[in-house]
Amino acid sequence: MDTPALLVRDLQFRWPGSDSFCLNLPNLAVDRKKSLFLHGPSGSGKSTLLNLIGGVLAPQTGHVDLLGQPFSGWTAGRRDAFRAEHIGFIFQQFNLIPYLSVLDNVLLPCRFSTRRAERAGDPAASARSLLARLDIAPELHNRAAYALSVGQQQRVAAARALIGRPEVLIADEPTSALDAARQTAFVDLLLSEAHANDAAVVFVSHDLRLATHFDTCLALVA
Amino acid sequence: MNAWKFLLPLAWASAWNRRATLGLTLIAIVLASCLLLAVERLRHDARESFAQSVSGTDLIVGARGSPLQLVLYAVFRLGEASNNIGWDSYRQIAAHPAVAWTIPLSLGDSHRGYPVLGTNNDYFTHFRYGLKTPLTFAQGRAFSDGREGVFEAVLGAEVAQQLGYRLGQSIVLSHGSGPLPGLEHADKPFSVVGILTPTGTPVDRTVHVGLAAIEAIHLDWQGGMPLPGVDIPPGMVGKFDLTPREITAFLIGLHQRTAVFGVQRKIAGFKDEPLQAVLPGVALDQLWQSLAFGERLLRGLSWLILLLGLSGLLAVMLAGLGERRRELAILRALGAGLSHIVVLLLLESLILGVIGALGGLILLTGASLAAGPWLAQTWGIVLHSLAPSPAEWMLVSAIVATCLLAGLLPAWRASRLALADGLTPRI
Numbered sequence: 001m002d003t004p005a006l007l008v009r010d011l012q013f014r015w016p017g018s019d020s021f022c023l024n025l026p027n028l029a030v031d032r033k034k035s036l037f038l039h040g041p042s043g044s045g046k047s048t049l050l051n052l053i054g055g056v057l058a059p060q061t062g063h064v065d066l067l068g069q070p071f072s073g074w075t076a077g078r079r080d081a082f083r084a085e086h087i088g089f090i091f092q093q094f095n096l097i098p099y100l101s102v103l104d105n106v107l108l109p110c111r112f113s114t115r116r117a118e119r120a121g122d123p124a125a126s127a128r129s130l131l132a133r134l135d136i137a138p139e140l141h142n143r144a145a146y147a148l149s150v151g152q153q154q155r156v157a158a159a160r161a162l163i164g165r166p167e168v169l170i171a172d173e174p175t176s177a178l179d180a181a182r183q184t185a186f187v188d189l190l191l192s193e194a195h196a197n198d199a200a201v202v203f204v205s206h207d208l209r210l211a212t213h214f215d216t217c218l219a220l221v222a
Numbered sequence: 223m224n225a226w227k228f229l230l231p232l233a234w235a236s237a238w239n240r241r242a243t244l245g246l247t248l249i250a251i252v253l254a255s256c257l258l259l260a261v262e263r264l265r266h267d268a269r270e271s272f273a274q275s276v277s278g279t280d281l282i283v284g285a286r287g288s289p290l291q292l293v294l295y296a297v298f299r300l301g302e303a304s305n306n307i308g309w310d311s312y313r314q315i316a317a318h319p320a321v322a323w324t325i326p327l328s329l330g331d332s333h334r335g336y337p338v339l340g341t342n343n344d345y346f347t348h349f350r351y352g353l354k355t356p357l358t359f360a361q362g363r364a365f366s367d368g369r370e371g372v373f374e375a376v377l378g379a380e381v382a383q384q385l386g387y388r389l390g391q392s393i394v395l396s397h398g399s400g401p402l403p404g405l406e407h408a409d410k411p412f413s414v415v416g417i418l419t420p421t422g423t424p425v426d427r428t429v430h431v432g433l434a435a436i437e438a439i440h441l442d443w444q445g446g447m448p449l450p451g452v453d454i455p456p457g458m459v460g461k462f463d464l465t466p467r468e469i470t471a472f473l474i475g476l477h478q479r480t481a482v483f484g485v486q487r488k489i490a491g492f493k494d495e496p497l498q499a500v501l502p503g504v505a506l507d508q509l510w511q512s513l514a515f516g517e518r519l520l521r522g523l524s525w526l527i528l529l530l531g532l533s534g535l536l537a538v539m540l541a542g543l544g545e546r547r548r549e550l551a552i553l554r555a556l557g558a559g560l561s562h563i564v565v566l567l568l569l570e571s572l573i574l575g576v577i578g579a580l581g582g583l584i585l586l587t588g589a590s591l592a593a594g595p596w597l598a599q600t601w602g603i604v605l606h607s608l609a610p611s612p613a614e615w616m617l618v619s620a621i622v623a624t625c626l627l628a629g630l631l632p633a634w635r636a637s638r639l640a641l642a643d644g645l646t647p648r649i
Contacts, residue, residue, distance in 0.1 A: 047646045056554060056644040077559050084225075084557020089645065091555070094548050099239030111228040112557035160556075172646070 003068035004029040005168050005200035006036075006053065010062035013048055023048045025062075028218065032167065035191055035201035037211045040220030046204050049220070050172055053202065054087060055079030067167055084113040088161030088199070090171040090190075095157030096145035103127055103141045106160045116164025123163070130159040134189060150177045151186075158190050165197040172204050187213050225562060233569035236549070240542060247538045248574055248581070250531035255582025255621050256589070258524040259610075262617055263586065265517050269510055271352070275423045276473070276502045278350030279325075280482050283307070283315065283489055284471040286496035290512070293505040296327055296471040298424050299337035303329065306468035311494050315474075318488070320481040323348045325473040328436045328466060331395045331407070336381045338395050338429045340436035340466075343367050346376075348475055351423045362389045362416035365432050369460050372438050375412040376430040379420035389414055393429070395439060405447075407439040410456045434464035474499070528621065532628040535574060539567070539632040543639060550640045563640045564633045571629025575622040583610060583618060 008028035012021050023045035030036045040046055051057040052064055055071060056079075064072040067086060071079060088109070096105045106127040110117035120126040131141060134155040140148065148156065154174055161169055171190065175183040187203075187210055194201045203214060211217045237244055276282075276297050284292040285305030294300045316324040325348055328340030339345075346357055346364045365374035377387060387393070391414040397405040412431060420426055438459040442452040454462075476482060482501065489499040550563055558566075587608055610618070 047644075051644040051646065054555065054645050077561070080554075080557055080559035080562075083555075089555035091552070091645075095552065097236075097549055097552060099235050108553075108556050111232075112225045 003065075005032045005034075005067055006030040006202065007065040007068075008053075008062070009065075011049075011052065011059050011064065012061045013045070013052060013057065013059050023052070023220075025049065025220075030200045030202060030216070032200050033195055033198055034216065035194070035203060035214040037214035037217040038202060038204045038220065039206055039208060039211065039217070041206070044220035046220060047172070050170055050202075050204065053168075053170060054089065055083050081113075084109065085115045086167050088163075088166040088169045090154070090157045090161045090169075090174040092173040093150060093154070093177040095160070095174075096148075096153055098144065098146040100145060101142050102131070102136065102145055102148065102156050105145050105156060106131060106163055108160060109163055109166075113164065116166065118164075120164040127159065127163055130162055130193075131156065133193065134159050151182050154178060154186060155189070158186075158193070162193050162197060162199075165199070167199055169194050169199045169201045170204075171201065173206070174203075175205065175207070175210065183207070183210065184213075225558070226565070229562060229566050230569055233566050233573060236546075236566075237570050237573055243538055243542065244574065247531065247535045248578055250534050251528070251574060251578030251621075251625070252581035252585060254524070254528040254531040255579045255618075256585040257582075258521075258528055258621065259582055259586045259614055259617060260589070261520045261524045262614060263590070263611075265520070266611070266613070271422060272510055273503060273506045274352045275506065276350075277352060278348075278354050278475060279473045279502050280476045280479060281474040281486060281489070281499040282471060282502055282505070283474060283497060283499045286498045289498065289500040289505050290509055292471065292498065292500055293502065293509055295329060296473070297502065297506070299329060299339065299428060303470045305496075306470055307472070307497065308468055308495055309466050311492065311497065312469055312472055314494075315489060315492070315497075316472075318485065320476050320478065320485050321474055322477045323475045325349060326433060326466075326469045327471045327473070328433055328468075329470045331397055331436070331439070333381075333393055333395050333429045334385060336378075336385075336427055336429055338431060338436075340431055340433045340469075342433055345430065349425075349473070351421050351425065355421070357421065357425065358419045360417050360419045362414070365415055365430070365435075367432060367434075369434070369464070371415075371432060372435050372459060372464070373410060373412045373456060374415040374432070374435075376416040376418065377414055378418055378426040378428045378430075380426040381429055382414075382417045387414055387417075389417065395429070395431075397443070409453065410439050410459075433466045433469070437464040437466050438462075528624065531578075532625060535571065535625070536628055536631060539570070539629070540635060543632060543636055546636070547639055547643055550636060551643050551645055554640055554643075555645045560637045560640060564637050567633035567636045568626060568629050571625050571632070572622065575625025575629075578625065579618045579621040582621070583614070 006029065008025055011023065011025040013023040014021050038046060048057065052059055052072065059072055063070060066082065071082060103124065107123055110120055110123040117123050128141065136152060136155055145153065145156065154177065175186055178186060191201065191213060282292060282296050284296060285303060285307060287304050291301060295303050312326060315321065323344060325345045326341055329337060331338040343364055349357055360379065365371045365376055375393060381387070392411045393414065394411050395407045397407065418425065441459060441462055442449050442454045476485060486499045489497050553563065590608055
């Protein structure tokens with residue numbers, strides 16, 4: 001495992017019409033099984049960086065490599081497919097499609113990626129066991145997603161990000177809607193599950209107290 | 223590529239989730255589709271029914287002139303003949319060996335706005351309409367040919383119903399097409415002896431009397447006016463020769479349909495007076511063509527109503543995109559490409575289009591079942607089939623295609639939003 005899961009080099013990004021770079025990142029590497037804590041004030045380009053790593057945006061200069069692949073040089077369609085196969089996402093809140101059941105939400109990545117469905121083995125069974133480990137009671141599995149509490153929703157989102165064992169896990173302030181006690185518990189749960197799946201984690205938060213849980217820490221400046 | 227297969231259930235679940243708002247536009251589409259299909263079906267069936275106002279008749283004969291005018295007065299009792307046919311000419315043609323039967327028609331009088339037709343009992347024997355359906359009596363019998371039945375009348379269904387007439391009712395005929403004071407044949411009242419069952423053809427609007435009756439009421443008339451000082455009471459008409467001198471037109475049935483053009487030519491070249499014979503099917507078709515603008519207008523209007531329904535759909539889908547940005551961003555994060563988003567949105571308009579068009583078809587079938595008998599009786603439009611015709615399936619496909627076309631705009635807009643939002647939509 002020589003190649004890092006995520007490698008960013010000389011990355012610069014500028015929104016069209018803007019004359020200054022909103023993101024300037026000479027070097028960033030995250031190995032497999034490692035976790036990165038990313039923080040910075042609003043406007044420091046955190047969201048932009050996540051969009052670049054996720055392949056929704058393409059950089060003007062520099063490149064993003066994922067799992068040793070020249071990811072950022074690919075066409076948008078190929079990046080979309082690669083994202084489906086290898087990246088798990090957790091948002092700040094409202095992670096779930098409200099009209100699908102909890103189980104269907106967790107299974108969504110397997111719909112978009114054959115590889116993740118194969119790696120999950122029996123996707124439904126895998127989803128149920130992930131949900132059980134994340135403390136979602138079986139009677140909730142067939143409930144509509146909107147019926148769950150915010151904390152439960154975030155754990156369902158974590159199960160969805162983990163299903164099919166993607167190599168990279170990206171979390172965008174997933175704890176901001178949780179109270180302090182639950183924040184720590186959630187981060188620990190996420191990291192241990194990611195570690196068990198050999199995944200690299202990029203975790204964005206403005207809450208520096210959480211930084212101690214991670215292997216490395218990077219501050220973006222506005 | 224199992225993501226594509228998943229998009230249809232996903233689009234369905236998403237649409238179902240917004241069923242309250244989408245339902246309203248769906249109702250608009252169902253109603254508009256139903257209207258469009260109904261116009262198409264009525265147009266087709268009205269045309270059929272119109273073309274079958276007369277059936278089984280091979281030729282309509284009248285004085286030479288416009289064939290359309292001949293059909294208008296001989297079949298629809300509309301307008302007036304420019305000239306009549308001499309009784310001798312009629313007898314000569316009726317005696318032609320190719321001719322199986324004839325029905326003489328004598329027009330010109332009316333009863334309270336309904337046309338009066340002078341004819342004989344051959345009318346009740348040989349006249350056919352629709353799918354070669356003969357006339358039948360709801361009540362009573364035909365008038366008697368000959369002297370004893372001179373003042374007997376048979377009413378069409380609508381005449382009896384609208385005027386509330388029963389058997390035995392005494393009625394007075396008017397000269398010409400309207401009731402003008404002093405131009406009534408009040409001295410010679412008729413007695414209703416029969417009422418026909420509804421046919422959905424001009425027969426329903428006709429008062430039928432014998433040819434002799436037409437002669438009898440005009441014995442003391444000349445040039446469209448009562449002769450001053452001459453008054454022949456009804457009891458005296460038997461003393462006169464009531465053989466008509468002229469009739470307005472007549473219908474011909476042939477032994478062999480193949481002889482139709484030969485007989486037609488023979489009548490066109492008739493020596494004693496200028497006559498013409500027209501094929502009813504051809505003439506009715508021509509007449510329908512001349513009415514086609516109304517049909518096109520109706521059709522255009524119903525397409526406009528559908529477009530109105532679709533603009534409602536567009537408004538709802540575009541407004542809904544604001545709420546769906548989060549949903550679309552989640553799908554993007556899970557690996558959905560822009561093409562997935564476009565297809566997802568198009569599937570939604572496809573679902574609405576298919577349900578809308580099929581819903582319209584089902585609604586129409588239900589309405590046809592319910593209103594069929596009423597349509598046939600009141601408007602004379604016989605609905606031929608409840609099952610959709612190939613033309614109607616084409617229309618259903620056209621409606622679905624139009625919905626899909628309308629869905630292009632929200633689909634394009636959604637892909638722009640998804641591109642701009644990336645994974646972090648502003649909520």
